Amino acid sequence: MSLPVINPQQPFQPEFAPLIREVIMCLKGGLGPNLHSVYVYGSVARKTAVSGQSNLDLVVVTKTAFESNRATLINTVKWRAQQGYPHVKGVSIRTAVVSDVANLDSIFTWGFMLKHCCVCVYGNDLSDCFGDYEPSWEIAKHWNMDVQDWLTVYRTKIAQAQSIDELVSAQVVIAKKLLRASYSLVMYRDKRWFDDPIECGAVFLKYHPEKQVEIERLGILLSGRSIPKRSVVGLIDVFGDWLVKQYQKTEFRIG
Incomplete structure (x- = not known):
């Protein structure tokens, strides 16, 4: 397809x-x-x-x-x-x-x-x-195998933010990236493509319902609400680390 x-x-x-x-x-x-x-x-x-x-x-x-x-x-x-x-x-x-x-x-x-x-x-x-593309692991990994790098960058931006505007801006960007990377992890199984972050999160949960709380929290970050730095960094560390490991596992399995 x-x-x-x-x-x-x-x-x-x-x-x-x-x-x-x-x-x-x-x-x-x-x-x-x-x-x-x-x-x-x-x-x-x-x-x-x-x-x-x-x-x-x-x-x-x-x-x-x-x-x-x-x-x-x-x-x-x-x-x-x-x-x-x-x-x-x-x-x-x-x-x-x-x-x-x-x-x-x-x-x-x-x-x-x-x-x-x-x-x-x-x-x-x-x-x-270029011809038409089909959903594949190759697409997902080319766009997201650097997830660990940009998690580090935005973790630092959030920790060092000097104003509410800076903090919220970084929160929104990292939420978008994490939601899209979450769907990309299952795209080769779902066989579709979504760019809207909320849609990405919703479809991802069909395959990983145990991550409901994390996806909901990313939705809150995406909304532009100011969230305490400690909570945002904690979400990045826990969910981000899980996501990185899932990409590594999938790449090892599929190649």
Whole structure:
């Protein structure tokens, strides 16, 4: 069973469409002929973004690397978004070079992301280079075998947060990551794909009902409520450690 793709014909929400157009103009001006293509992913791509809460997440593909003006261009895009579109929480930009994307080694990373998580908004759509994907352990492990690394990063961010806003922001991100990684653990058995974190948690519980309390607590973190650091760190340590071990066990069993 092939995984679904996002309908590229469905229009973006009116709160976000003007910013997408402005960002494309800015990228074209800053990169010129080096710009190959631009993609939107995340809630804006799925047309489920929430004004005042959602980021605009982008992938920018260039023909050659552009390290010399990369920071300046990205900061300019973020500044213009902040000034003109305060209802957009922020702009996140991932960059790549065509040769790295359209590569057999990238089939489960860039290939899967562009095919099933993105919408091309400018240039030649590189997702056409890849066929349809089916739910598999290969997809799950390529996206989540580094779970231990980002658990460490966000555990530190939460422990060192200096304000409620910093704390809540880190809590929401780690909750999303843990819920999605939880479903990815069972995706090869469930044979579907979900991006919505709440859906991920709900389906995961069909296979691991003993984790009901942990999934409920992740849902609370995702809601944006301020939770004491000690409780969040405890959840990361206990559930995160279990998740890491499950990935290791499954990889050992399936290979």
